[in-house]
């Protein structure tokens with residue numbers, strides 16, 4: 653799987669041992685897990701940008717949004733977002749963000765959806 657958006661070292665390797673989010677999925681790296689199903693996990697962002705800041709990530713390693721080959725994965729992720737928002741009491745009052753590529757702010761090359769809530773959120777975003 654090649655990542656065309658950012659220079660992604662993970663695209664060059666067959667294992668994802670160096671990916672922090674794969675490590676969280678595999679319980680090799682601690683995280684504040686708040687949701688898990690067959691397809692994805694959700695955990696608290698280590699540097700929260702809002703009172704609620706959760707990352708929803710697929711269990712499979714996909715480097716970025718452009719690399720999603722199965723569109724059903726988006727449905728699984730969005731279903732998890734909805735469940736987590738409800739679980740955290742922020743249904744109807746949250747923002748989701750997917751940074752795709754370094755220039756858009758992606759720093760971890762494992763697809764993730766940011767779920768932000770609990771404060772006023774400006775538009776347009778920075």
Ligand code: AMP
Nearest residue numbers: 672683696697698699751757758759760
């Ligand atoms: P992005 O900049 O869109 O790639 O988002 C990556 C996010 O992952 C940032 O908000 C980081 O604070 C967060 N992050 C990085 N490492 C960890 C980790 N080990 N546990 C939880 N969140 C993390």
Ligand code: ZN
Nearest residue numbers: 671674713762
């Ligand atoms: Zn990964």
